[in-house]
Every structure is written in structure tokens, then in C-alpha cells.
Amino acid sequence: MKIVVNYDLCESNAICMAVAPEVFEVRDDDFLYLLTEEPGEELREKMEESVRRCPKQAITIEG
Amino acid sequence: MTVVIAGASLAGLTAAETLRAEGYEGAVIVVDPSTTIPADRPPLSKQVLAGEWPPEKAQHRAAARVPELALDLRLGVAATALDAATRSVTLSDGSLISADGIVLAMGAAPRRLPGNQPAGVHVLRTMDDCLALRSDLDKMPARVAVIGAGFIGAEVAATCRSRGLEVTLIEVAPLPLGRVLPGELGGFIADLHRAHGVEVILGLGVEGLDSITGTDGSQRVSGVRLTDGNVVSAEVVVVGIGVVPNTGWLEGSGLRLDNGVTCDATCSAAPAIVAAGDVASWPNPLYDEVMRVEQWENAIEQGEYAAKRLLAELQGTELPAPFASIPWFWSDQYDRKIQMAGRPSSSDEIIIPEGSIEEQRFVALFRRGDLCTGVLGVNRPRHVMQVRMKLTESLSWDSAFSVFA
Numbered sequence: 001m002k003i004v005v006n007y008d009l010c011e012s013n014a015i016c017m018a019v020a021p022e023v024f025e026v027r028d029d030d031f032l033y034l035l036t037e038e039p040g041e042e043l044r045e046k047m048e049e050s051v052r053r054c055p056k057q058a059i060t061i062e063g
Numbered sequence: 064m065t066v067v068i069a070g071a072s073l074a075g076l077t078a079a080e081t082l083r084a085e086g087y088e089g090a091v092i093v094v095d096p097s098t099t100i101p102a103d104r105p106p107l108s109k110q111v112l113a114g115e116w117p118p119e120k121a122q123h124r125a126a127a128r129v130p131e132l133a134l135d136l137r138l139g140v141a142a143t144a145l146d147a148a149t150r151s152v153t154l155s156d157g158s159l160i161s162a163d164g165i166v167l168a169m170g171a172a173p174r175r176l177p178g179n180q181p182a183g184v185h186v187l188r189t190m191d192d193c194l195a196l197r198s199d200l201d202k203m204p205a206r207v208a209v210i211g212a213g214f215i216g217a218e219v220a221a222t223c224r225s226r227g228l229e230v231t232l233i234e235v236a237p238l239p240l241g242r243v244l245p246g247e248l249g250g251f252i253a254d255l256h257r258a259h260g261v262e263v264i265l266g267l268g269v270e271g272l273d274s275i276t277g278t279d280g281s282q283r284v285s286g287v288r289l290t291d292g293n294v295v296s297a298e299v300v301v302v303g304i305g306v307v308p309n310t311g312w313l314e315g316s317g318l319r320l321d322n323g324v325t326c327d328a329t330c331s332a333a334p335a336i337v338a339a340g341d342v343a344s345w346p347n348p349l350y351d352e353v354m355r356v357e358q359w360e361n362a363i364e365q366g367e368y369a370a371k372r373l374l375a376e377l378q379g380t381e382l383p384a385p386f387a388s389i390p391w392f393w394s395d396q397y398d399r400k401i402q403m404a405g406r407p408s409s410s411d412e413i414i415i416p417e418g419s420i421e422e423q424r425f426v427a428l429f430r431r432g433d434l435c436t437g438v439l440g441v442n443r444p445r446h447v448m449q450v451r452m453k454l455t456e457s458l459s460w461d462s463a464f465s466v467f468a
């Protein structure tokens with residue numbers, strides 16, 4: 001599973017960080033960083049949750 | 064088995080999606096008087112109104128999933144009556160459905176000013192509302208008057224300014240956003256708009272609208288009469304004075320209605336009837352308060368929760384723990400991104416641990432005794448979310464404040 005963030009859409013509101021802090025991190029510079037681009041399968045549900053909650057539809061899951 | 068969902072917008076479609084995700088294979092009938100799947104609403108006061116986005120872009124994610132969810136989607140059809148005891152639902156096309164489970168997700172409708180509504184007067188809830196307003200703005204009116212400085216009014220004012228229009232923002236309360244924000248911060252919002260050239264009128268109500276009669280006899284708005292006798296001349300008027308939950312059709316259903324559909328702590332209104340989104344009112348166990356939340360993320364979170372809760376009831380499995388949530392929303396005004404989590408009241412103490420109001424970039428925490436009731440950030444998204452994550456565990460002031468230690 002690969003996580004892709006469309007940074008043109010993302011507005012760093014950190015909703016995804018609240019769902020999965022082990023994958024998404026909004027830092028002091030107010031940009032979103034992916035801590036891993038290929039989270040393990042055990043995180044699939046959380047990744048789907050992040051996709052659902054992202055107000056900007058900026059997150060997609062590949063594979 | 065049949066589940067009926069009233070409302071095909073954010074909360075309703077999220078509930079439908081969740082039912083399928085949880086393995087429910089029975090019929091899902093979704094009804095909505097809208098003739099198309101409702102648009103995602105936040106862009107309607109922002110990108111679409113600004114003319115930056117074509118309408119198609121304001122589609123919420125769940126809408127694209129409708130085909131694969133195998134829903135019996137009945138657009139242009141409203142639910143018109145319910146008998147809660149037997150769960151029979153009457154629809155506007157005359158059909159009667161006997162449902163095993165019901166999700167109430169009808170949202171809310173904008174309040175209007177009393178009296179006749181001349182052309183040029185708008186409310187903003189649906190894509191049609193947005194496009195009608197946008198087409199009036201395209202004609203470059205000399206001035207737009209926005210009545211009500213809540214979030215919708217404030218965003219509309221900002222978007223109109225970004226289109227180069229003259230704007231007057233009129234609020235009956237002494238400060239903008241008085242319903243949700245402690246005083247000092249309402250002052251910040253007022254100043255932000257003034258700095259961008261909006262004429263902000265506070266503490267004055269609206270007496271009525273003036274209109275002129277066109278050559279064809281039609282009425283068109285020409286101004287807003289204030290309670291002090293002054294008139295704000297405006298060719299376009301936007302009314303943003305709050306919303307009313309769409310519960311009219313539930314009168315006589317046996318459900319309790321009090322500022323929305325009254326639910327228990329698990330979003331249940333009656334056996335196998337749940338509610339979610341702008342229409343649902345429930346006691347949030349994290350706060351000592353019955354809440355109705357008119358916010359985007361809540362519609363998703365509660366839509367998911369209500370669907371799971373309903374399925375558990377239908378399948379006789381253990382019910383989930385009460386719906387405990389720290390409400391969160393965002394609002395974009397000019398280049399400021401405002402986010403708020405929690406449920407402060409206007410009397411809470413404000414503490415600013417990061418940045419300053421002068422810089423227009425700060426975090427404000429709200430304190431009531433030993434509790435942190437919420438957090439607001441202006442261009443500080445990370446801190447808002449960090450505090451929110453703490454609040455989800457407990458409202459303890461010390462724990463929330465530790466984010467800034």
C-alpha cells in the first residue's frame with residue numbers, strides 16, 4: 001500500500017495526523033510530511049479513515 | 064432487511080458507505096429532495112463562489128462512490144412522514160416503506176428574513192444557491208450587504224472582497240461570531256475584515272429590505288434598513304443568520320424534536336432509528352452539554368458512528384460506546400486559515416500561548432476552571448490538532464497546555 005498526498009490540494013489542517021500520527025505529521029513549518037510512504041497493511045483501516053476525513057480530498061491510497 | 068437514509072449529503076452518504084464497509088448486504092434506500100447528489104458545501108462560500116472552481120469540482124468524495132455501494136438512491140424525493148413505532152416512512156412520491164432501520168441525516172436549512180424576498184436577496188446552502196449568488200456577483204454590483212457575521216457570512220464577505228466588490232457586513236451582536244467565540248477573538252475577526260476593506264457594522268439589527276420596481280414590475284433589492292434608521296444601499300444581499308434543522312416532516316412521528324432530532328448518547332432517537340450530522344442533537348459525554356454540531360467533519364464522524372450503532376442494534380451485537388467527540392472545523396477568510404476544536408463558550412478565559420493577535424497568526428486556548436474547553440488557531444493548524452488530540456483524552460487544562468510546554 002502506497003500513500004500519495006496531492007500537496008496542491010492539501011492545506012495542512014492535520015486531520016490525517018489526528019487519525020494516524022505514525023504516518024502523517026504536520027510540522028512547525030505548517031507543511032505535511034509523510035513519515036512513511038508505504039505504511040504496513042495493519043494501518044490500512046486508518047489510512048482509509050484518513051482519506052475519508054481529509055476535507056481537501058488530498059490523500060489517495062495506491063495498491 | 065431494509066435501511067432507509069433520509070438525506071444524501073455528507074452524513075447520509077457516509078452512513079451508507081459505512082453500512083457497506085461493515086458488511087451490511089441488505090437494501091439501502093437513500094432519499095433526498097435534491098435532484099442531484101448535493102455538492103460538498105464548504106467550497107460554496109469559498110472556491111466556487113470566488114469563481115476559482117467549476118461546480119463539478121465541489122463534489123464530496125462519497126458521492127463518487129455511489130455506484131459501487133449499490134444504493135437505491137431516490138433523488139428528487141423527500142421523506143414526508145414517519146411512524147417511529149413501526150418505522151414506516153412515507154415519501155413525497157406517495158410510496159410507503161417499512162424499514163428495519165432508519166438514519167436521519169436531513170441537515171439544516173438557512174433561515175430567511177421575514178417578509179417578501181425581492182430579487183437579489185440570497186441565502187447560501189446548496190450549489191443552486193451558490194450559482195445564483197455567483198451570477199449576481201458576476202454583474203459587479205456596486206455593493207454587497209451581508210447580514211449576519213457567522214462563519215458563512217464572514218466567508219462570503221471575504222470572498223466578495225477577493226472579487227473586488229464593496230462589502231458591508233452587518234451583525235446584530237456586538238461582535239462577529241459571538242455565538243461561538245469569546246469576545247476578544249470576535250474583535251480579531253472584525254478587524255481582519257476591516258483591514259481588508261469591509262465596512263463592518265456591529266450591534267445593529269435589520270429592520271427590513273428596500274426594493275425598487277423594475278420596468279417589468281419585478282421587485283429588486285436596493286438596500287438594507289437598519290434599526291437605527293440608516294440604510295445600507297446594496298444591489299445584492301446575502302442573508303447568513305443561521306440554520307434550522309430539517310425536522311418539520313417528523314412532527315407527529317413520535318420522535319422528540321428539540322433543536323434537531325433529540326438522541327441519546329449513542330445517537331439513537333428511537334429503537335433502530337439513528338441521526339447524524341447537522342440535524343442530530345445528542346449529549347456529548349466529553350462535555351456536560353447536549354450538542355448539535357453544524358460542521359463538516361462531525362457529519363462524517365457521526366455518520367460513520369450512527370451507521371455502526373444501527374447495525375449493532377439490527378444484528379444484536381454489542382452497542383458502541385457513546386459518541387464522544389471534540390468538534391473541529393475550519394474556515395478560510397482571505398489568506399487566514401482559521402481552525403477551531405472543542406466547544407468554548409463566550410465567557411471562557413482566553414490564553415494565547417503561541418503567536419499574537421497583532422501578527423494574525425496565533426493559537427488561543429479557552430479555559431474554564433481546570434478545563435480546557437477548546438482551541439482556536441489562525442494559521443496554526445498543527446497546534447490546533449495537537450490540542451484536539453489531547454482533549455480527546457481529557458479536557459484537563461494542564462494536559463492541553465502541555466502542548467506548548
Ligand SMILES: Cc1cc2nc3c(=O)[nH]c(=O)nc-3n(C[C@H](O)[C@H](O)[C@H](O)COP(=O)(O)OP(=O)(O)OC[C@H]3O[C@@H](n4cnc5c(N)ncnc54)[C@H](O)[C@@H]3O)c2cc1C
Binds near residue numbers: 142170171
Ligand atoms: C456554504 C457553506 C460552507 C461551509 N463551510 C464549512 C467549513 O468551512 N467548515 C466546516 O467545518 N463546515 C462547513 N460547512 C458546514 C458543513 O457543510 C455541514 O456541516 C455539512 O454539510 C452537514 O452535512 P449533513 O449531511 O448533516 O447535512 P446537509 O449537507 O445539509 O445535507 C442534508 C440533506 O438532507 C436532505 N433533506 C432535507 N430534508 C429531507 C427530507 N425530508 N427527506 C430526505 N432528505 C432530506 C437535504 O436536501 C440535504 O441534501 C459549510 C456549510 C455551508 C452551507
Ligand code: SF4
Binds near residue numbers: 005010026055056
Ligand atoms: S487531512 Fe488532508 S488537507 Fe489536512 S493535512 Fe492531511 S492531507 Fe492535508
